[in-house]
Amino acid sequence: xxxxxxxLGWDDDWSKVFAPFAADQLVPGRVAIExxxxxxxxxxxxxxxxxxxxxxxxxxxxxxxxxxxVAVKPTPGEATGTIEAILPRRSKxxxxxAGELTKEQIVAANIDTVFIVMGLDxxxxxxRLERYLILAYESGARPVVILNKSDVxxxxxxxxxxxxxxxxxxxxxAISAKEKAGIDVITGYLxxxxxxxxxxxxxxxxxxxxxxLLGEEKFKTNDVRAHDSxxxxxxxxxxxxxxxELRGLLVDTPGMRELQLWSQGEGGRDSFxxxxxxxxxCHFTDCRHRDEPRCAVKQAVEEGTLAAxxxxxxxxxxxxxxxxxxxxxxRAQIDAKRKIKSVSQSLKRLYKDRES
Ligand code: GDP
Ligand code: ZN
Numbered sequence: 001x002x003x004x005x006x007x008l009g010w011d012d013d014w015s016k017v018f019a020p021f022a023a024d025q026l027v028p029g030r031v032a033i034e035x036x037x038x039x040x041x042x043x044x045x046x047x048x049x050x051x052x053x054x055x056x057x058x059x060x061x062x063x064x065x066x067x068x069x070v071a072v073k074p075t076p077g078e079a080t081g082t083i084e085a086i087l088p089r090r091s092k093x094x095x096x097x098a099g100e101l102t103k104e105q106i107v108a109a110n111i112d113t114v115f116i117v118m119g120l121d122x123x124x125x126x127x128r129l130e131r132y133l134i135l136a137y138e139s140g141a142r143p144v145v146i147l148n149k150s151d152v153x154x155x156x157x158x159x160x161x162x163x164x165x166x167x168x169x170x171x172x173x174a175i176s177a178k179e180k181a182g183i184d185v186i187t188g189y190l191x192x193x194x195x196x197x198x199x200x201x202x203x204x205x206x207x208x209x210x211x212x213l214l215g216e217e218k219f220k221t222n223d224v225r226a227h228d229s230x231x232x233x234x235x236x237x238x239x240x241x242x243x244x245e246l247r248g249l250l251v252d253t254p255g256m257r258e259l260q261l262w263s264q265g266e267g268g269r270d271s272f273x274x275x276x277x278x279x280x281x282c283h284f285t286d287c288r289h290r291d292e293p294r295c296a297v298k299q300a301v302e303e304g305t306l307a308a309x310x311x312x313x314x315x316x317x318x319x320x321x322x323x324x325x326x327x328x329x330x331r332a333q334i335d336a337k338r339k340i341k342s343v344s345q346s347l348k349r350l351y352k353d354r355e356s
Contacts, residue, residue, distance in 0.1 A: 002044060005044055007193060008249065009030065009069075009249065010069075014087065017087050018071065026071040026073050027043055029069070029072045030069055033239045039070075041072060041081070049081075051082060062106050065109045066107070066253050067109040067240060070085065070087065071084050089140075091139050092109045092110075092140065093114075093139045093255075094106045095107055095258070112189075112195050114141040115144050115146045115198050116144070116199050117200030117209065118146070119147075119149045119204045119205065120154075121153070123203060129167070133166075144171045144172075145163055146200075156174060160174060173185045183209075187213065187248075193247065195240075195249040195250070195251060198210070202257070275310065278296050
């Protein structure tokens, strides 16, 4: 099956970056799935089974990931080839693995929009959402918050308000993947050549949403898949999913799903519910609980009703969020210099929104 590169996300900026490779008789392709260092690549001529060149294996800072655009040297007369280069990524999700691995482990690349999915049922947890937002900011993809299971939500309006207050400048949508309600707001982000990815804890409805977007029961939902082996799940479907009707794409890799571990890693300790509640009593609505007068949170620490290290942890998370924003501004400038226009513009828009 041949592919229209534009449907895979190819545009003029990619063409420019690729020009020197084209001169070398290489062809562009997008990595659809990786398994044991074998990469299935979607290319104009069809699917190619590829491996990294020896030189790339040694020199590249990281290996190819699903979503990457790569320069492939096709084997004449065969549907195989060698990946000679990875094009600079516009966005990437990587796993922070401590120690042993010297190379950055990238789970997905060139995502335009990352949908942060949270359930409006027992899964609802604003602090966890904040962690996912950090991941999204780090990636360079544009975050959109999806509150799923609106059909069973008890306080939809309040929850929406709370999340919107936390994710300033970021679109927040309530949907029901199960009842296919509000799916069109998601398809709005997945026009021709646009790549989306889903981020969220297990059980929030990501598979159900993928099915709804595909309009078929292609992927089994969690209650069934729990009995599957990981390997089977990995090979059953492409990790880069084409949405034929929308002409957009969705990345749904096991690695992307595993990113949740990081955000849940600290167990119950990443929830700052108590501090948020106390903050309702602060004199200033935008109190940062640092040196503002009449701060109910600091008062609670002084009175001994709130442990000092809880507040410390909270402030640390705030700092983390802030420095990520600052770093993003720098990256937006670098991107602009590289003339990767669309990305830097959307980043700038994102941060302008956040600042206002
Ligand atoms: P995943 O782990 O994020 O892929 O979650 P699944 O798609 O497997 O869904 C987990 C469970 O939530 C399943 O039992 C789904 O039927 C259920 N679920 C998904 N979306 C909705 C929804 O919009 N409303 C309700 N009530 N249940 C949902
Ligand atoms: Zn305060």
